[in-house]
Amino acid sequence: MKIAFFDTKPYDRPSFDKYGSEYGITFKYFETKLNEDTVELAGGYDGVCAFVNDTISAEVIDRLVEMNVRVLALRCAGFNNVDMRHAYGRIHVLRVPAYSPYAVAEHTMALLLTSIRRIHKAYIRSRDFNFSLAGLTGFDLHGKTVGVVGTGKIGRVFIDICRGFGMKVLAYDKFPAADLDNGDTIRYVDLETLFAESDIISFHCPLTDDTYHLINKESLEKCKRGVVILNTSRGAIVDAEALLNGIKSRKVGAACLDVYEEESDLFFEDNSGHILEDDTLARLISMPNVIVTSHQAFLTEEALENIAQTTVENLVGFFKNNQCPNELCWRCEGAQDCRDGKCF
Ligand code: NAD
Numbered sequence: 550m551k552i553a554f555f556d557t558k559p560y561d562r563p564s565f566d567k568y569g570s571e572y573g574i575t576f577k578y579f580e581t582k583l584n585e586d587t588v589e590l591a592g593g594y595d596g597v598c599a600f601v602n603d604t605i606s607a608e609v610i611d612r613l614v615e616m617n618v619r620v621l622a623l624r625c626a627g628f629n630n631v632d633m634r635h636a637y638g639r640i641h642v643l644r645v646p647a648y649s650p651y652a653v654a655e656h657t658m659a660l661l662l663t664s665i666r667r668i669h670k671a672y673i674r675s676r677d678f679n680f681s682l683a684g685l686t687g688f689d690l691h692g693k694t695v696g697v698v699g700t701g702k703i704g705r706v707f708i709d710i711c712r713g714f715g716m717k718v719l720a721y722d723k724f725p726a727a728d729l730d731n732g733d734t735i736r737y738v739d740l741e742t743l744f745a746e747s748d749i750i751s752f753h754c755p756l757t758d759d760t761y762h763l764i765n766k767e768s769l770e771k772c773k774r775g776v777v778i779l780n781t782s783r784g785a786i787v788d789a790e791a792l793l794n795g796i797k798s799r800k801v802g803a804a805c806l807d808v809y810e811e812e813s814d815l816f817f818e819d820n821s822g823h824i825l826e827d828d829t830l831a832r833l834i835s836m837p838n839v840i841v842t843s844h845q846a847f848l849t850e851e852a853l854e855n856i857a858q859t860t861v862e863n864l865v866g867f868f869k870n871n872q873c874p875n876e877l878c879w880r881c882e883g884a885q886d887c888r889d890g891k892c893f
């Protein structure tokens with residue numbers, strides 16, 4: 550089996566080479582992203598392996614099908630970058646539904662602590678032997694209320710971490726879990742209540758039509774003054790322009806973003822020698838109370854190992870056994886909420 554692997558980074562190759570050679574799969578690594586301009590590179594391969602910022606549009610899918618590429622193996626959980634309606638009936642789409650919810654949840658808490666305890670400021674100061682504490686006052690997480698939108702694998706780990714800090718949890722999910730709400734420290738509420746009563750709001754839901762710009766001008770107006778917004782899910786869940794205005798007006802106390810609406814041409818690349826064209830991102834990054842990491846939350850050794858192993862097992866299951874439990878939307882036309890092989 551020969552697989553064209555797009556958007557390759559140096560940290561991808563060791564684990565994919567290891568599992569690929571174990572299971573007889575050869576990867577051809579391309580640094581370029583998969584999109585309408587690069588899809589020709591997939592000619593002659595049995596499948597393609599893509600990541601979060603590859604563009605798998607109808608045009609790309611049609612060309613893959615014309616070139617007899619039978620399978621798209623996503624090496625990520627989210628699939629908002631795939632035109633699933635168009636893929637239905639044309640190409641098989643596999644994904645890695647879970648690789649380390651701990652990686653993302655722990656990074657979310659790392660961002661929160663860095664932000665509210667001003668670690669990013671203190672680090673720079675002490676490197677310059679500036680040991681002043683002025684302006685570094687934070688606040689305790691203990692006793693604060695965190696709103697968690699999306700109580701799947703990552704959301705639940707994040708809730709556990711927050712409970713460890715003695716925080717109260719208000720949760721919202723389109724499909725609430727039966728065993729999470731304890732009627733006391735963890736409660737499911739509607740979004741209105743979550744926005745109104747949370748000191749910190751963290752997003753762990755997929756990007757869908759329902760969740761697009763969940764944080765916008767109107768929802769921010771419902772939030773507490775000084776609310777901290779955490780987004781390690783998908784950029785377009787937050788309207789970046791509205792967030793920037795919320796920061797400027799002091800309504801938003803801090804924001805931590807591992808994802809950004811327009812990240813695909815910027816994140817994962819060294820743009821340090823370039824003029825940043827995106828004024829909204831530049832202004833957000835310039836704020837003392839905004840922390841941006843470039844879609845890094847997944848990046849742990851454990852996650853990379855699990856991503857490679859599951860992707861290779863998905864491909865082996867598909868090609869050798871003609872089935873894969875992590876196939877998306879082959880049975881359910883265009884459903885957006887596929888979890889654990891089931892479509893809702
Ligand atoms: P999951 O499928 O286990 O959980 C997602 C939860 O969101 C589910 O409980 C689902 O019912 C809920 N949901 C669906 N639609 C909703 C809606 N409209 N409103 C509220 N909740 C809704 O997924 P997961 O593994 O926990 O991942 C969550 C998200 O994290 C992924 O969709 C992905 O976008 C993001 N992610 C980011 C990184 C990163 O590196 N930053 C890595 C992995 C995943």
